[in-house]
Amino acid sequence: METPPVSLALEKLNIPHRVFRHETPVDSLEKAARDRGQRPSQVVRTILFRVTEDEFALVLIAGPGQISWKLLRKILGRSRITMATEEEVLAVTGYKTGTVGPFGLARNVRVLIEAGVLKEEEVSIGSGMRDTAVILKTADLMKGLGDVEVVELFE
Numbered sequence: 608m609e610t611p612p613v614s615l616a617l618e619k620l621n622i623p624h625r626v627f628r629h630e631t632p633v634d635s636l637e638k639a640a641r642d643r644g645q646r647p648s649q650v651v652r653t654i655l656f657r658v659t660e661d662e663f664a665l666v667l668i669a670g671p672g673q674i675s676w677k678l679l680r681k682i683l684g685r686s687r688i689t690m691a692t693e694e695e696v697l698a699v700t701g702y703k704t705g706t707v708g709p710f711g712l713a714r715n716v717r718v719l720i721e722a723g724v725l726k727e728e729e730v731s732i733g734s735g736m737r738d739t740a741v742i743l744k745t746a747d748l749m750k751g752l753g754d755v756e757v758v759e760l761f762e
Contacts, residue, residue, distance in 0.1 A: 611734035612701070613741050616711030622751040624743035626734065633738050636671050643731050643740060647671055648723070650740075651730045651748075653707040655691040655699060655716070658683050663691060663699050664717045665709060666760070667732075669724040674760040682719065682758050701735070708733035708741060709752060718755040725749070725757065 610626070617624050633639045640647045648670035656664050656679070664683055668674060680688055693704045701713035709718055709732065724730060730748060731740040749755075 609736070611736045611739050611741065612711045613708035613732065613734045617741065617743070617751060620710070620751050622743065622747050624741050624747065627731065627740045627742050629738040629740075631738075639731070639740065643742065645729075645731060645742075646727075649727045649730050651724055651732045653709055653733050655696050655707065656683070657689050657691045657695060658685055658717075662717075663695070664688075664719060665700070665707075665712075667709060667718070667720040667724055668760065669721060669727060669730065672721075672723065672761055674721065675762045678758075678760050678762065679719075682756075682760075702733065703737070706733050706735050706737055706739075708735055709748075711735065718752060719758050719760075720749075720752070720755050721760045722757050723761065 614626050629642050636647050640650050652668045654666050658664050696704050700707050731742045734741045
């Protein structure tokens with residue numbers, strides 16, 4: 608079976624993790640969590656935002672919470688930001704929408720991690736492949752990400 612690109616990137620960083628393959632297609636955050644034996648708050652969504660024409664920021668968010676656009680704009684120092692298009696997501700991350708993980712990206716981008724992610728001991732992230740996740744300890748996620756900004760994005 609093919610090794611997901613996020614797993615390959617983590618192996619290069621010597622970050623312990625495991626690959627989880629869903630038996631049926633994932634159509635919701637709740638199903639992803641249930642299949643993985645996790646709570647929804649352990650499923651980390653990785654969302655790409657366009658800050659300027661050629662500047663992007665990757666935001667990691669735990670669970671189903673909706674981020675505050677106002678807080679995100681303030682943190683990014685912009686009055687206007689948008690979610691990246693599917694084409695931009697593929698070009699910047701190298702992954703299709705819905706499979707994005709924060710490792711093995713096509714180019715370097717600013718990474719923000721919502722503080723709620725750190726409340727969980729173990730999380731799952733996108734693997735770069737559909738219906739496949741990478742599960743790892745939150746401490747290992749942070750070790751692999753290195754110098755990232757931990758921010759509050761919920762009001």
